[in-house]
Amino acid sequence: MTVQSPGEGAPLTSRRDAALLLRVALPLALFALVIWGWERYVVAFGVPHYVLPAPSRIAHTMVADWPLLFASLLQTLKTTFLGLALAIVGGVGLAVLLSLSRVVEYSLYPYAVVLQVTPVVAISPLLLIYMPQETAVLTCAWIVAFFPILSNTTLGLRSVDRNLLELFELYGSTKPRCAPPWLGRLISRVKALWYLRAPAALPYFLGGLKIAGGLALIGAVVAEIAAGSAGAGSGLAYRIIESQFRLNIPRLFAALALLSLTGVVIFLVMSGISHLLLRRWHESALSKES
Amino acid sequence: MRANGPPAATAQDAGAHDAASIVALRGVDKVFPNGVSALAGLDLDIGRDEFVSLLGPSGCGKSTALRILAGLIAPSRGAVVWTDGGDDTDHRGEIGFVFQEPTLMPWANVADNVYMPLRLRGVSRKAARETIQSCLSLVGLDAFAQAYPRELSGGMKMRVSIARALSLRPKLLLMDEPFAALDEITRFRLNDDILRLQREFGCTIVFVTHSVYESVYLSTRIVVMAARPGRVVEEIAVAAASPRTEAFRTTPEYADLCRRTSAALHGAMGQDEHL
Numbered sequence: 001m002t003v004q005s006p007g008e009g010a011p012l013t014s015r016r017d018a019a020l021l022l023r024v025a026l027p028l029a030l031f032a033l034v035i036w037g038w039e040r041y042v043v044a045f046g047v048p049h050y051v052l053p054a055p056s057r058i059a060h061t062m063v064a065d066w067p068l069l070f071a072s073l074l075q076t077l078k079t080t081f082l083g084l085a086l087a088i089v090g091g092v093g094l095a096v097l098l099s100l101s102r103v104v105e106y107s108l109y110p111y112a113v114v115l116q117v118t119p120v121v122a123i124s125p126l127l128l129i130y131m132p133q134e135t136a137v138l139t140c141a142w143i144v145a146f147f148p149i150l151s152n153t154t155l156g157l158r159s160v161d162r163n164l165l166e167l168f169e170l171y172g173s174t175k176p177r178c179a180p181p182w183l184g185r186l187i188s189r190v191k192a193l194w195y196l197r198a199p200a201a202l203p204y205f206l207g208g209l210k211i212a213g214g215l216a217l218i219g220a221v222v223a224e225i226a227a228g229s230a231g232a233g234s235g236l237a238y239r240i241i242e243s244q245f246r247l248n249i250p251r252l253f254a255a256l257a258l259l260s261l262t263g264v265v266i267f268l269v270m271s272g273i274s275h276l277l278l279r280r281w282h283e284s285a286l287s288k289e290s
Numbered sequence: 291m292r293a294n295g296p297p298a299a300t301a302q303d304a305g306a307h308d309a310a311s312i313v314a315l316r317g318v319d320k321v322f323p324n325g326v327s328a329l330a331g332l333d334l335d336i337g338r339d340e341f342v343s344l345l346g347p348s349g350c351g352k353s354t355a356l357r358i359l360a361g362l363i364a365p366s367r368g369a370v371v372w373t374d375g376g377d378d379t380d381h382r383g384e385i386g387f388v389f390q391e392p393t394l395m396p397w398a399n400v401a402d403n404v405y406m407p408l409r410l411r412g413v414s415r416k417a418a419r420e421t422i423q424s425c426l427s428l429v430g431l432d433a434f435a436q437a438y439p440r441e442l443s444g445g446m447k448m449r450v451s452i453a454r455a456l457s458l459r460p461k462l463l464l465m466d467e468p469f470a471a472l473d474e475i476t477r478f479r480l481n482d483d484i485l486r487l488q489r490e491f492g493c494t495i496v497f498v499t500h501s502v503y504e505s506v507y508l509s510t511r512i513v514v515m516a517a518r519p520g521r522v523v524e525e526i527a528v529a530a531a532s533p534r535t536e537a538f539r540t541t542p543e544y545a546d547l548c549r550r551t552s553a554a555l556h557g558a559m560g561q562d563e564h565l
Binding site for chain 2: 161163164166167168169170171172191195196199200202280281282283
């Protein structure tokens with residue numbers, strides 16, 4: 001049941017549709033214009049394809065090299081999403097621990113910060129020495145994606161209305177009949193975490209996830225580049241390095257296009273998840289009309 | 291002048307209420323960690339089915355007294371004495387608390403917000419359904435069970451907050467300036483609603499307010515407090531019959547009580563200036 005029906009009807013809807021159309025059509029038009037200009041420029045000035053390939057040539061390479069590129073894409077996606085998944089598990093898990101215990105917070109948080117502020121490119125050669133290559137690449141993706149999730153979730157778990165916490169204490173903390181008082185305190189803390197802190201932290205977590213999704217891809221690429229120069233590897237970033245060495249610039253552009261498309265898709269998926277989970281109640285997901 | 295009389299004499303004034311006490315504050319002091327003394331030697335008896343208003347200037351410790359009654363903070367000295375024994379943890383299920391802000395969970399709809407105290411008590415959603423429905427009809431929000439807080443007006447949010455406080459069938463309802471942030475029209479409506487609720491529901495209410503008129507209209511007893519340190523300076527019994535309606539606001543009795551309460555409040559603030 002809805003409280004307020006949109007009511008106004010057709011004119012409003014069509015105006016909104018027109019605005020949406022404009023928002024989609026304008027960037028697409030600009031994109032088409034740039035591609036067209038690029039193509040004209042390359043043809044008109046006879047730029048060699050190993051310096052700047054024409055868009056048509058890149059498209060052609062994309063189709064011709066698709067089996068190779070697709071395998072690389074899968075490899076990079078696997079690293080990115082595995083790294084992101086581990087970052088979610090680690091970041092949320094640690095944030096929950098930090099919120100339950102000050103001792104844990106004081107001992108671990110500084111190291112999480114150190115891990116974050118150290119540029120991952122600088123760590124990756126070391127990781128490649130100590131770990132099998134795939135693990136090292138995965139670790140890089142994990143390191144960069146981990147911190148935004150940890151810090152955002154920690155912030156969210158703490159930003160609960162204090163009055164609500166007091167209500168919880170009032171209604172939730174019954175005196176345990178046959179258990180030590182510390183257990184009662186722990187139970188009520190866990191209850192507050194589940195019923196109150198977790199939903200309050202959700203928008204913050206999703207904000208962190210949006211950043212972490214992009215960062216996991218960057219981490220994977222950085223590690224692949226570092227590993228690529230060391231030898232083996234088969235991800236998209238490795239293809240870029242390889243293509244550069246072989247002066248196969250059209251393929252380099254094709255791999256680059258796939259990478260940036262991957263980033264866009266990740267961003268859209270994260271935004272979609274965020275919108276689905278928050279649309280009923282959170283300010284960030286509300287339309288102007290409501 | 292009544293306002294300048296010694297506390298012992300004014301306490302007699304409250305003799306009009308003869309309800310059996312259910313809970314009392316005995317010699318309660320509260321000093322906050324920053325050294326501010328919020329309450330000094332507060333004695334306060336809350337009788338069954340009373341409507342007690344705590345009225346006073348900012349900083350007189352009204353809210354602190356309410357929080358101590360609820361067991362949310364501990365007194366520095368003195369005690370909360372429940373007539374039927376036990377301490378505040380034993381009585382938590384019998385207390386409803388309403389803050390100045392509605393303090394709703396924005397991610398949960400109205401029904402789930404009202405369900406929250408029951409859920410914490412381990413009542414299943416199925417078993418709670420009827421209680422939730424009856425609490426919502428008590429505050430006139432039957433039709434809004436599935437609405438989210440952001441879709442409601444300020445007054446409606448406050449009604450949800452009251453419905454939530456009623457969900458555990460509290461014997462004692464503690465309200466900390468619940469209507470202070472609302473416009474006057476909404477406030478008057480909610481004043482009538484809260485009186486009706488008390489009649490239908492049968493609970494004791496302690497109500498913190500800044501408003502002389504609100505306290506006279508609602509209360510069976512007004513406790514006027516002074517600040518620095520917070521203490522009771524006068525208790526005024528309001529004997530007017532219930533149910534009270536808008537007509538009560540135009541009676542000479544109402545005007546006289548407002549005058550007396552204002553004078554007492556003025557006295558309380560005057561004492562404050564001398565300190």
